[in-house]
Amino acid sequence: MSAPLLQLKQVTRRFGGLVAVNQLDLELRAGEVLGLLGPNGSGKTTAMNLISGALPCSAGQIHFLGQEISQFKSHQIARLGVARTFQLVRVLGGMSGLENVEAGLAFRPHGLHGAAARQRAQALLERVGLGDQADTPAGDLTYIDQKRLELARALALEPRLLLLDEWLAGLNPTELQQGITLIRSLREEGLTIMLVEHVMEAVHALCTRCVVMNAGIKIADGPTREVLADPHVIKAYLGEDDSDETAAEVVHA
Amino acid sequence: MSRRELLGWGLGLVALLGLALLPRWIEGDYVLSLLISVLMYSVLATAWALFSGPTRYISLATVAFFGVGAYCTAVLGEVLPWAGVLAVALVVGVVMALIVGLATLRLSGVYFVIFSFGLAELTKQLFTWYEVNITKDIGRYVFVDVTQQDIYWQLLALLALVLGLRALINRTRLGLALRVIGEDETVAVHVGINTTVVKVLLFALSAAFITVAGAIMAPRWTYIDPSIAFAPTISFQTLIMALLGGPGALLGPVLGAVPLVLLFEYLSASFPNHFSILLGLVFMVIVYLVPNGLVGLLRRKGGGR
Numbered sequence: 001m002s003a004p005l006l007q008l009k010q011v012t013r014r015f016g017g018l019v020a021v022n023q024l025d026l027e028l029r030a031g032e033v034l035g036l037l038g039p040n041g042s043g044k045t046t047a048m049n050l051i052s053g054a055l056p057c058s059a060g061q062i063h064f065l066g067q068e069i070s071q072f073k074s075h076q077i078a079r080l081g082v083a084r085t086f087q088l089v090r091v092l093g094g095m096s097g098l099e100n101v102e103a104g105l106a107f108r109p110h111g112l113h114g115a116a117a118r119q120r121a122q123a124l125l126e127r128v129g130l131g132d133q134a135d136t137p138a139g140d141l142t143y144i145d146q147k148r149l150e151l152a153r154a155l156a157l158e159p160r161l162l163l164l165d166e167w168l169a170g171l172n173p174t175e176l177q178q179g180i181t182l183i184r185s186l187r188e189e190g191l192t193i194m195l196v197e198h199v200m201e202a203v204h205a206l207c208t209r210c211v212v213m214n215a216g217i218k219i220a221d222g223p224t225r226e227v228l229a230d231p232h233v234i235k236a237y238l239g240e241d242d243s244d245e246t247a248a249e250v251v252h253a
Numbered sequence: 254m255s256r257r258e259l260l261g262w263g264l265g266l267v268a269l270l271g272l273a274l275l276p277r278w279i280e281g282d283y284v285l286s287l288l289i290s291v292l293m294y295s296v297l298a299t300a301w302a303l304f305s306g307p308t309r310y311i312s313l314a315t316v317a318f319f320g321v322g323a324y325c326t327a328v329l330g331e332v333l334p335w336a337g338v339l340a341v342a343l344v345v346g347v348v349m350a351l352i353v354g355l356a357t358l359r360l361s362g363v364y365f366v367i368f369s370f371g372l373a374e375l376t377k378q379l380f381t382w383y384e385v386n387i388t389k390d391i392g393r394y395v396f397v398d399v400t401q402q403d404i405y406w407q408l409l410a411l412l413a414l415v416l417g418l419r420a421l422i423n424r425t426r427l428g429l430a431l432r433v434i435g436e437d438e439t440v441a442v443h444v445g446i447n448t449t450v451v452k453v454l455l456f457a458l459s460a461a462f463i464t465v466a467g468a469i470m471a472p473r474w475t476y477i478d479p480s481i482a483f484a485p486t487i488s489f490q491t492l493i494m495a496l497l498g499g500p501g502a503l504l505g506p507v508l509g510a511v512p513l514v515l516l517f518e519y520l521s522a523s524f525p526n527h528f529s530i531l532l533g534l535v536f537m538v539i540v541y542l543v544p545n546g547l548v549g550l551l552r553r554k555g556g557g558r
Contacts, residue, residue: 054442074442084443092436103433106426107445113426157444 003066005030005192006051006161011060011070013046020046022216023060025185028161033183033193035207035224039237043216044196045087048163051194052084053077065160067239079109081160085150085167087196093139098122100138100149104156124152128182142174162186164195168202180205201227211237261420269413276402285401286473291514293470297487298495298506299415299460303422304455307431308499313488314369317376318346318460319389320482322467324380327477330397338397339468346464347457354453361438370488377483384479392478399472407469408545412507415462419503453464486532490517497539499546508547 006028013021014243023044028034038046049055051062053074054233064072069077075157083104091102105112112120123129128148133141147167167178180202187193187206196204203210203224210227212220214236220227227233280284297315305312325342333341357368358414384391422428430451433441490513498509503522516535521528543550 022290054439054443071446075445075447078443078445086439090437090440092440094436095432099429099432103429104444106429111426111445113429152367153440153444 004028004063005065006194007063008047008051009063009085009202011047011050012056012058012231013043013050013055019216021050021213024145024213024216024218026211026218026221028192029191029192030160031190032209033187033195033207035203035210036196036213037198037203037210037227037233038126038213041215042236044213047195047213048165048196050082051077052082052163075107076159079107082163083154083159083161084163085147085154085165086163089143089146089150091138091141091146091149091153093137094151095138096135097125097141097149097246098134101125101156104153108157113135114170121152121156124156125149127155128152129178147171148181155186160192162191162193164193164197166196166198168195168197168199176202190237200228207223264414265416269409272409273406273487276278278438282401285405287515289401289405289408289470289473290518292405292412293466294494294510295507295513296408296412296415296466297344297491298461298498299412299419300459300466300511301464301491302506303415304418304452304459304502307428307494308452308455309435310361310363310452311366311492312369312456312459313366313485313492314353314372314460315491316483316485316487317369317373318349318463319467319470320373320376320380320479321349321488322464322469323471323474323482324393324467325464326397326468326471326527327395327482330395330472331346333392333398335399339465342464342468346460349454349456349464350460354456355449357451358456362389365516370485371442373483373485373488375478380479380483392476395475397472401473404469404473408466411462411466413467414545416503416507418448418458423503427451427454439541458486461499469481490535491533493539495534497543497547502542502548505546505548 001066001234002198004027006026008026011021011026012019024043024047033184036047038044046055050057053069053072053076057070060070061068064077064080067080069080072080088234092103095103098118098121101124102117105120122131122134125134128151130145130148130152133145138146141149143149151164151167164183167183168176172178176199183193183195183206195202195206207224209222210224211218211229212227212233218232219236220230267308275288276285279288297319301312301315304310309557322342325345327336329338329341329359342398353372357365360368360434381391395403422431430441430446433446434448434451438448470481474481494509494513495506498507498514499505517532520531
């Protein structure tokens with residue numbers, strides 16, 4: 001088998017006395033869609049922040065495309081081909097939809113600027129369903145449209161790895177289906193994706209593999225259906241004494 | 254380049270030419286000196302907004318660079334040719350800004366504001382200490398063979414340069430990077446912008462113009478000491494003029510500088526004993542009534558963005 005696209009070795013992040021991510025080992029191969037699951041506060045977003053360089057590791061190493069990136073700054077990691085969205089959606093509120101995407105196009109290697117960038121940005125907006133919002137200030141967009149815009153900006157970087165932090169949270173059922181379809185189309189193009197997600201429907205529909213964290217530690221790693229049936233995982237989500245019925249609901253949701 | 258941009262550059266050139274010829278028709282030194290003040294603050298506010306407008310890092314260090322520029326002239330004015338003095342001021346301003354920028358632009362928000370104010374005070378105190386303990390003379394006379402008209406033309410050239418540069422930067426990726434940083438620095442780094450390099454570069458560029466403006470202005474005073482060259486009101490007035498006009502727009506700072514220089518001139522002539530109080534009132538009124546600047550107000554009235 002080929003070398004993994006992304007590899008975390010014993011990655012640890014401490015905040016004072018709290019160990020948010022504890023000796024996490026994780027491998028991600030090109031083309032995989034990995035779900036990173038776990039209860040609130042289990043360290044999923046922190047793990048994502050470590051990969052994107054938003055936070056430095058306290059210990060351990062991260063390799064991307066065979067290169068150690070643990071000491072890299074976020075802008076270097078972004079240029080290597082890691083793009084992300086944020087748990088609390090971050091758009092450039094005072095700039096138009098088109099300019100938001102242009103920001104993603106301009107600073108990657110072989111970046112685009114000017115007319116070529118506008119054309120490509122418009123195409124990306126249409127891809128995420130925002131074709132008619134190019135001139136709207138991003139701050140005036142609805143929540144779902146801001147999330148779409150964030151995804152278009154991430155795709156503008158032409159990433160090798162896309163990190164989605166609860167990108168499907170807070171959507172109504174119709175929007176959720178649209179979102180799942182959109183991400184599935186990215187997967188079909190061969191994009192490698194890691195998503196932190198609580199929406200089980202999306203996890204089942206999209207993820208080939210899941211990693212579950214609890215209190216900073218990886219407690220399960222394997223094919224989605226097996227992992228979600230794992231008693232340790234069910235215990236982490238629901239506590240010890242829950243009936244089998246509730247557990248089954250989670251698994252088959 | 255679009256037709257609209259060409260028109261802008263054309264109008265700019267005509268305005269520059271007109272302003273350059275203006276001293277020919279001006280009678281008396283008072284009007285000329287008033288125009289010099291207008292130009293000086295137009296340069297300072299535009300240079301300030303070059304960095305602070307898009308990034309929204311509020312700097313109160315304007316006078317630190319301005320005063321250092323003035324001292325370049327005071328110290329070197331009789332030793333070097335005039336162009337040499339300005340070149341030294343430029344280099345000193347850039348070096349100082351690079352050092353300060355690398356040390357402080359990691360600070361964000363209010364911490365940067367406080368630091369920049371502290372820098373201005375520190376620079377003033379260092380100069381005072383040097384003059385008191387080393388030269389044993391707090392003041393200096395500025396003897397340079399530069400007329401009022403020369404000052405006017407040099408400031409005008411400087412204003413044209415800083416406006417032209419800002420217009421060019423707005424067209425480039427650097428301009429986009431600055432706006433993204435101003436909107437959200439976390440997003441900026443995650444789309445691949447090296448924010449430290451961009452911020453330090455622009456801070457140095459802005460400081461270069463401010464320092465040279467200080468060097469050009471020094472001969473006008475004939476006598477300077479640290480409390481004149483490093484007067485904090487210069488930083489505050491620059492800030493409020495840029496805010497009044499709208500620091501995000503190219504001509505915003507000039508739009509703010511013109512009326513306020515005239516107003517401050519009127520106030521200081523008519524109420525010399527109460528000027529500081531009135532200055533404070535003007536600051537508050539501006540922040541209350543035009544929080545988005547005159548440019549923002551005009552755009553809203555015009556119905557467009």
